Amino acid sequence: MTVKVGINGLGTIGRRVARAITLQSDMKLVGAVKTRPDYTALQAAAAGIPLYTPSQEEAEAFDKAGIRVEGTLQDLLAKVDVIVDATPGGVGERYKGIYEEAGVRQIFQGGEKARVAEASFSTLCNYSEALGLKSLRVVSCNTTGLLRLICTLHRSMGVKRVQAVLIRRAADPREVKKGPINSINLNPPTTPSHHALDVKTVLPWLEITTSAVVVPTTLMHVHHVTLELEKRASARDVIEALAGAPRIMLIDTGVTGIRGTAQLMDAARHARPAGDLPELVVFEDSIHVEENRVTLFQAVHQESIVVPENIDAIRAATRLVEDPWESVTRTDESLGLTKRLF
Amino acid sequence: MTVKVGINGLGTIGRRVARAITLQSDMKLVGAVKTRPDYTALQAAAAGIPLYTPSQEEAEAFDKAGIRVEGTLQDLLAKVDVIVDATPGGVGERYKGIYEEAGVRQIFQGGEKARVAEASFSTLCNYSEALGLKSLRVVSCNTTGLLRLICTLHRSMGVKRVQAVLIRRAADPREVKKGPINSINLNPPTTPSHHALDVKTVLPWLEITTSAVVVPTTLMHVHHVTLELEKRASARDVIEALAGAPRIMLIDTGVTGIRGTAQLMDAARHARPAGDLPELVVFEDSIHVEENRVTLFQAVHQESIVVPENIDAIRAATRLVEDPWESVTRTDESLGLTKRLF
Numbered sequence: 001m002t003v004k005v006g007i008n009g010l011g012t013i014g015r016r017v018a019r020a021i022t023l024q025s026d027m028k029l030v031g032a033v034k035t036r037p038d039y040t041a042l043q044a045a046a047a048g049i050p051l052y053t054p055s056q057e058e059a060e061a062f063d064k065a066g067i068r069v070e071g072t073l074q075d076l077l078a079k080v081d082v083i084v085d086a087t088p089g090g091v092g093e094r095y096k097g098i099y100e101e102a103g104v105r106q107i108f109q110g111g112e113k114a115r116v117a118e119a120s121f122s123t124l125c126n127y128s129e130a131l132g133l134k135s136l137r138v139v140s141c142n143t144t145g146l147l148r149l150i151c152t153l154h155r156s157m158g159v160k161r162v163q164a165v166l167i168r169r170a171a172d173p174r175e176v177k178k179g180p181i182n183s184i185n186l187n188p189p190t191t192p193s194h195h196a197l198d199v200k201t202v203l204p205w206l207e208i209t210t211s212a213v214v215v216p217t218t219l220m221h222v223h224h225v226t227l228e229l230e231k232r233a234s235a236r237d238v239i240e241a242l243a244g245a246p247r248i249m250l251i252d253t254g255v256t257g258i259r260g261t262a263q264l265m266d267a268a269r270h271a272r273p274a275g276d277l278p279e280l281v282v283f284e285d286s287i288h289v290e291e292n293r294v295t296l297f298q299a300v301h302q303e304s305i306v307v308p309e310n311i312d313a314i315r316a317a318t319r320l321v322e323d324p325w326e327s328v329t330r331t332d333e334s335l336g337l338t339k340r341l342f
Numbered sequence: 343m344t345v346k347v348g349i350n351g352l353g354t355i356g357r358r359v360a361r362a363i364t365l366q367s368d369m370k371l372v373g374a375v376k377t378r379p380d381y382t383a384l385q386a387a388a389a390g391i392p393l394y395t396p397s398q399e400e401a402e403a404f405d406k407a408g409i410r411v412e413g414t415l416q417d418l419l420a421k422v423d424v425i426v427d428a429t430p431g432g433v434g435e436r437y438k439g440i441y442e443e444a445g446v447r448q449i450f451q452g453g454e455k456a457r458v459a460e461a462s463f464s465t466l467c468n469y470s471e472a473l474g475l476k477s478l479r480v481v482s483c484n485t486t487g488l489l490r491l492i493c494t495l496h497r498s499m500g501v502k503r504v505q506a507v508l509i510r511r512a513a514d515p516r517e518v519k520k521g522p523i524n525s526i527n528l529n530p531p532t533t534p535s536h537h538a539l540d541v542k543t544v545l546p547w548l549e550i551t552t553s554a555v556v557v558p559t560t561l562m563h564v565h566h567v568t569l570e571l572e573k574r575a576s577a578r579d580v581i582e583a584l585a586g587a588p589r590i591m592l593i594d595t596g597v598t599g600i601r602g603t604a605q606l607m608d609a610a611r612h613a614r615p616a617g618d619l620p621e622l623v624v625f626e627d628s629i630h631v632e633e634n635r636v637t638l639f640q641a642v643h644q645e646s647i648v649v650p651e652n653i654d655a656i657r658a659a660t661r662l663v664e665d666p667w668e669s670v671t672r673t674d675e676s677l678g679l680t681k682r683l684f
Binding site: 163165167169180181182183184185186187189190191192209211213214215216217218219220221222224226253254259260261262263283285286288290295297299 | 528
């Protein structure tokens, strides 16, 4: 069986999900909606992705730019089983009614409010509960990073309480108009930041607080996470649990010489398409245990970490695959996710 | 009584301590040692500070630059009661023997190993224990920031355990050759960073872990601190304890619109000499309490925070003032420290 998928929006997430869909043997990318004929539209057209516009109105500009348009969003919706909404944060909710009317299943991104979908989604935490739901919301990059870690460790050793400090990149590499140049900004000043609330959309029982700052860099977020386990564990136990889990990559700073996000992204550029690193990177030698408290540093590639979860969300919503681990295997093999970069 | 003070080194800390000494009614700045006749030497000469060189060798370059030199470090040591060593980190220890031989009291900086002095020093924690000691080491900027907070809260509510995540500026504004441009670096990757060990040089009984990253900014450090209190307290209790303490400034981000270090330093530039902010800045609305755990964000101006403690260290080592609060009052009034910027 093959699921027919459309994408609304080809920004940071949309074009990566588009590429990922073309790599799945059980999915077909029918087309993608673009608002303007900019360089990402040119690249998509060159890659053979059929392009659509939100309405007839935007088509003229594409004509002038020499980019073929297949029709409108409405036309695309008539041809697909699932639409992945990758419009800017908050915009997806405005399209909700149109998607509903067309009777397609919907995958939203973490920039939307949780109410946009029947459930918020993160593969390693709640794939099975998402089976057959009409609409899912893949939580944001930071939340995806936190949830991969928490659910992996919860499975093997039980997590009682989490506290995380997020050191966030100011903007994505392609964003040229925002972010501090020389400042550490509290974002927000108050605790908890929205990330704790977002984690609770998937794990409502978890006691978690998050605090966040924004710093002048574009490459990745870094989290300092403190996890209180149900019982004592050694650093070795934690490393083994993470080493055995999908989508988590352990990096030893001593062996690799990788001390931060710049070197990590440099290594990824020479190993991966578009230099992406969809794995959650946990710095192995940062894992520190005192009694039942584990602290560690992890890095989140904000541009790509949610891509595997979007692919799984399509399978869960359409019941294409019932077993979460089967979906994880298909997704990770097709995208070339690995446990090591070297 | 007036204590005669010399300074070895006019870098980031040295020239600020030099200026601070000239503002004390119970101290006299006899002179300062400079290695090279660069712009900080020219500024010191213009300010009327008598200049000395480490040895006769360096004097010629000053002659050529038209800067008058009074003699060598040895000459200066013969005229002072106290030498403040503000040479680069690790260099002070090499001068230790020369200072000892000259029979002067010594104030070292936090860049030196703790063994360089009879005690590590932080006014609000251990002024009284430092009275009359021959050598003191004023702990580093980050440690001073942590200690002001910890000792203030410990006095009124008892602190059992501390965990801090330090988001460190990469370099000082005048440093042009170091620091990441676009990266978040683990510095170090392992826990604890040296800051926890440095705090323990002053508070050996405290259970503390610290973790640190370095980010591409030059203005201030930001700390996320978690304190476990001996008993439950409200956010209001914490605010009152900090509001009543010297050298700690509360900033409300909502009222002031100050969300980060850039706006904080911008405000300081329009209120203070050299734009310095020697107060520890605690973001009032970041104070968050759960059971007996307090979390908050604070900012540390790395260039100036240790200046008041250097002045107090001179008084403690020479027994010029026996009461810590009397020294704090003299120092803070002379330097214009305040509880508010506005």
